[in-house]
Amino acid sequence: MVEENDRINEAADQTVEEWLSHAQELVPVAIDKARQVKGFPGRWKMIISRLEQVPTRLSDLSSHPCFSKNTLCKEQLQTVSKTLNEAIGLADICIQEKYEGKLQMQSDLDSLSGKLDLNLRDCGLLIKTGVLGETTTTTASCVSSKPSSESKDSPQVNIKELLARLQIGHLEAKHKALDAIVEIMKEDEESVLSVLGRSNVAALVQLMTATSPRIREKTVAVICSLAESGSCEEWLVSEGVLPSLIRVIESGSLIGKEKATISLQRLSMSHEIARAIVGHGGVRPLIEICTTGDSVSQAAAACTLKNISVVPEVRQTLAEEGIVRVMLDLLGSGILLGSKEYAAECLQNLTASNETLRRSVIAEGGIRTLLAYLDGPLPQEPAMGALRNLVGSVSMEFLDTLGFLPRLVHVLKSGSLGAQQAAALAICRVCDSPEVKKTMAEAGCIPLLIKMLEAKTNGAREVAAQALSTLMTLPHNCRELKKNDKSVPNLVQLLDPNPQNTAKKYAISCLLGLSSSRKCKRLMVSYGAIGYLKKLTDMEIPGAKKLLERAELALIVLYLNKAEARDKICRAIQYGSKFISNGQPGTAQDVDKQTSLARKVFRLFKFVNDLHGLISPTPAGTPLPIVFLGKNKERTDLISKISLYCWMGSSVCNTLVEIGELGRLSKSMKKLEKELKGSEKHQNEQYRAQIQKYDDRSLALVKSAMDIVVAVGLLQLAPKKVNPRVTGAFGFVTSLISCYQLLPSRPKTKTS
Template sequence: MGEDEEEEAEEEAGEAHRRSLQEQSFRESSADPNPTCEEAIESISSVASLSRSIKVFAVKWQLIRSKLVEISSALAVSDESAELSGTVREAMATVRECRGLAEKCVARSYGGKLLMQSNLDMVLTKLHCHVKDLSGLRKAGSFPQGYAIVVSKPRFGACKEDMRFYVEDLLTRMKIEEDPEIRRQALASLHDAASEDEKFVKVVMGVGEIIHLLVSFLDSLEMEVQEEAARVLSVVAGFDSCNGAVIMAGIVAPLVRVLECGGEVGKELSARCLMKLTTNSENAWRVSAHGGVTALLRICSSNTDFAKAELICSACGVLRNLARVLEIKRFMLEEGVISVLLRLARSRDEAVQISSIEFLQDFVSGDDFLRRMVIGEGGFHALLRLLNPPSSSSSSSKALEVAFRAIEDLCFSSETGLKIMLNHGFAEVVVRYLRDREASVQELAFKVAFKLTKTSSDDAKRALGDAGFMLEIVRFLDAKSHGVREMAAESLSSMVSIPRNRKRFAQDEQSVEFLMHLIETDADHSGRRKFLLSALTSLTSCSSGRKKIANSGYLKAIERLAEDEVSDAKRLVRKLSTNKFRSVLGGLWHS
C-alpha cells in the first residue's frame, strides 16, 4: 500500500470513529426536548459532516449544507431566550429528519429517486424557513449586539469535513452586515486558524467565495474589519500556491488603496502582504501600475517615529522587491529613492536603519554610476555616522554589520570612494572595532580591513598602518579559525610591502619573533606559512627587520625549510645571505 493510500485509510478510519461519536452525541441531544444552542450546533455539525460522504443528489445536499451552516452561525451568535427556544426545537426536528435522509442516501436504501428528491426539497424548504425565523429574531433585537460564540475550532489534525464546516460557518458570519463586530470576530478566528494550521489555508482556497469576500473587505469603512481581512490575506499570500488566486481576486488595487488611505495597522499589513506577492515580477508590475511605488515612497518619506517603524520596514521590503524590475527601478530613481533611503539610514530606530541600508546596498549593487550618486549625496557619511559614537555605542552587531558591508560595497570599487573613506578616518574606525568590541564585531571589522588591504591602494595600506592595524592583526594570526589565520597572514604580507609599514612593524621585536615562532610550529604546511614567509622576506628590506630575523632563535627552522626545498623559505634565506654579503662588502669598501 502506497503512502497516499495509507493516509487515506487512516483518515477513513478516523472518520468512522468520529462519526460514531457524533451519532452518540446526536442521539443524546435529540432526546432533550429543550436543546441548548450549543447542543443544536453540535448536532448540525454532525449532520453536515455526514452529508459530505453522500455520493448521490450532490447539488441538493450542497444546498442543505449551506442552510445548515447559516442556522449554525445564527445560533452561535445568539443568547438563550424564550423566543429562541421554540425556533431551536423546530429546527432540531428538521435536523433529525435531515439526518435520517442522509443515512438513507449514504446506504442508498431509499425507495426511489423521485421520492427522495421530494423529501430533500421539503427539508430544504423547512431549513429555509428556520433561517428566516432566526433572521427575524435577530432583526427584532432578540440576539444581543456584539455578542458572538464562535463555533469551536476543530482540533489540530481534524478531518477536512470538520475544517470546511468551520470555515463555512465563519464565512456565513462574515456576511452579517448588521454587526461589524461579529464580522471582525469571524475574521480574527479565521486568521488564528490559518496561522496555526496551513491545512486551513487549503480549505479556505477550496471555498472560492471567501477570497473574493476578504478582498472586498479591504475597502470596508470599518477599520477593524479592513485590518483583520488584511491580516488573513497576509497569511494566505505567504503560500506560493495561493498567489494566483488572490491576484485573480483583484487584491493588488485594494491593498494599494489601503497604503494610501488606511490606518497605520492596515497599511503595515497591506505592505506585508505586498512584500510576499511581489517576489513574483509580474505582480511587481501590477503594484506599480496601481500607483504602489508612489504610495510606498510616500510612507518612507513620512516622519520615522517609533510607532511607524514596522510599517516603514515593510514598505522598504516591498520597494526592494519592486526594484528588481529595471523599469520600476528607474522610476524610483526619478522619484528620489536614494535621498529617501539615506534619510531613513539616519533614523533613530535601528530596524528602520537596517531595512533602508540593506535596500540601498541592493539598489546600487553592481552599478558604479549609482554608487557614485549615493556617495555624492552623502551616503558614506550617513553610514560612517552609524559606526561612530554615540550611535555605535547603542547599535547591535547586526546594524554594525550592515553598515560595514554597505560601505564596502559603496566605496571599495573606485578610487574616489577609497579616497573619501580614508580622508574621513575609516581606517581608524576599523582598528577601533578590532580593539573594543565583542568577538563577532571584531571579526567583521577584520574582514573589512582584510579586503581593504587587497585593494591596489597603497594609501589604504599606509592609513591602516598609521592606525595601528598591523599590531592588532598579529592577534588573528593564531585564531581558532583556519580561514581567519590565513587571512591575517595575507593581510600582514600585503601591509609590510609598504616601506613605512615594514619599518614600523620591525620596531616591535616581539611581533617579529612571534611570526618566526608560528612558522616553526606550523605543522600542517598551511597557506598561513607561505604568507608569513613572504612578510619576513619583505622585512629583510629594512635593516632593523633583517637584524631581528637574523638574530632570532627560530632562524634554524627557516633554514631547515629551505633545505626541504620550500621555495618561500629558500627565497628568505637567500635574501638574508645576500644582505649579509652586501654588508660585508660595504664594510670592506669603507675600511
C-alpha cells in the first residue's frame, strides 16, 4: 500500500513534458509487442491501427502553445500512458499464451480497443474545444463531487475546463465535472451560460443517455437551467434533447421527471419545437404527468400541453390522445391554481376554430365544468374565452338550464378585463333573437357593459360597444340605455377618429339608436359629438353623416333653449335695427323698441312681462309697485340712466381687469416658452391651454371696450361722434360676440 502511494505521488510530481516523453516512448514498444502476437489476429490488427494514430495525436497536442500550462493535457497523457501500458501487458500475455480463456481475452482486447478509441477522440476534442487556450492551475479538487468552499470561490476554477471534462475521459470523470458545474450554477448560473458552447451542450445531451440514474438526474437539472435561460434552445433541440427529455418523463425519477417537464414547458413556447414534441411522441407522457404527477410537474405538463395546443395543426392529435377529458378533470380538481389556468387556456385554444373539438368538449360536459370554475372570486380570461367559443354551438335554453346568465353577470362584475371582454363577445354570439336580448337586459348586462366602455384597452371598449349595439336593436333595451346617465358620455368618447379606436362604428350605431331622445341628443352635443362626427363624416364612416345631421339640429335647439342666448340674439336684432334706423322714426326703430322689450322679458323672467305697462295703459291685476313706477316717467328715465351708467362702469372695470389678466398670461406664456423648445411648445397641453385663455381674454377685452362705446351712445354723452348708427354697429358686433361666447365649449378628450 505504501509502495502504491509512493508511485502515485511520483507520478503527480512529473511534469507534462515528462509524461509526453513517457507516452512517446511507450508507443513503439506497444506497436512492436502487438505485432509479435500470433493469436487473435483480427483484434490485434485493429489495435495496431489505433496505436499507429497515437503519435500524430500526441504531436498535435504538444504543439499547442499552452500545452505545458494546462492540467487537462497532463491528465490526458496519464490516461494514454495507462492505456499503452495495458496494451503492452496484454500483448505479453498473448505472446506467452498465458491467458486463462479465449473469451476473457477477447473481452479484454475489445475493452482495450475501446479505450484507444476514447483516447484518440479525447485528444482531438481537447484541441477543438479551445480549452487549451485557457491557462489554469486548478487541481483535481475542482472536480471533486463536493468541491470545497475555497475551490468554488477561487478565481482559478476554470468553467471552460469543467465543460471540456464533460466531453473527454471516462464516465466517472464526467460525473465529477458535472457535479462541479451544478454547484457553480447554484451560485452563479450566468458565469456558466456566458462560456457555454454548442459542443458543451452536445456533451450534456449525450450524458442524458448514461446508465447511471444519478448522472441523468443531474444532467436534466443542468439542461432545465439552460432551457429556462432561453439562451441555447436551438442547440438543445438540434443536438436531440427532446427524445431524451421525453424518455426521462416516461421512466425517470421524480426529480428527473419534474426537471424534464419544466424543460419541455420552456422549449414548447416555440411552435416548431411544439410540433417536434408531438412528433417524438411526447403528448402521452405529458398527459400521464397531468393525471399522476406532483403539483409542480402537473402544472409544468399542463403548461406544455397548453403551449402545444396553440399550434392549430396538432390539435386533432391532442384530442386523439384524450387531452379534452384530462384538461376538464384538471380544471375541476387541479392541485395548483396555475394548473387550472393552464387547463382553461388549453381548452380555449382547442375550441378556437375547430367545430369538431367544440362538440367533443361539450359532449364531455365542458360547459358545466367551465361555468363551475367561473364561480370563483376573480374569473380569468381563459375559462370565459373557452366558454365564449362554445356558446354558439348550443341553444340558449340549454345554457339557461346550466345557469349561464348569472355566471355571465358575475364575470362582467368581478372578472379580469380580459374575462369581461370575452363575456361581451359571448353576448354578441348568443343574442340571435329578441327573447334572448330581452333576457340579457333583464339580467342586468346593460349597465355593466356601459361601465365597460370606460375600460383602458381599446379591445375591451370595442366589444362592449359591439354588445350594446347588438342589444339595442330591441326597443325595450334601447329605453334602458337612455335611462343610464353614463351611456351617452361614454359612447361620445368612442367617436374619437383616431385610427387605433376601432369602437367608433359601434358607438355610432348606439348613438343613432339614442338620437330619437331629445335629452340624449342634447347630451351628445354638450359632450362634443359634433366635432368628432365632422371628422368621421370626412372619413366616410357609415352612419356618421346621419348622426351629424341630428346632432347639428339638436345644437340649434339646445342653443335657442337658453334664455341668455335668446337675449343676445334679440340684442343683435335690436342694435342692428338701431344701426339701420339711425335714430329716425320708422319700421327699424319700432323693431328696436320691441326687441328691447323682449330682452327685458328674457332677463327678468316671465313675471317682468308686467313692465309692458310702462309703455301702455295699466291692465287690471298689475302689481302696485309697477303701477306707481309707471305713474312717474321722470323717475323711470332716471333709473334707466343710472342703470346705463352702472353698465358703463362695469364695462370699464371689465376692460381694466382683462388688460391686467392679459398681461399676466403674457408673462406666464413667455416663461413657459423658455422652458420648452420652440418645436415642442405647440405639442404641450399647458401651453395650448394658455393660448386658448389668452384668445378668450382678448375677445372679452374687445367686447368690453366696445360696450363702453355703446353705453356712451345710449347715454348720448358724445352725440356727434357716437350717433345712433355707430351705437347700433358696435352693439350689433358685441351681441354677436356674446352669442359666440355662449356656444358649448369643446370637451376635453380622454387620454388613453
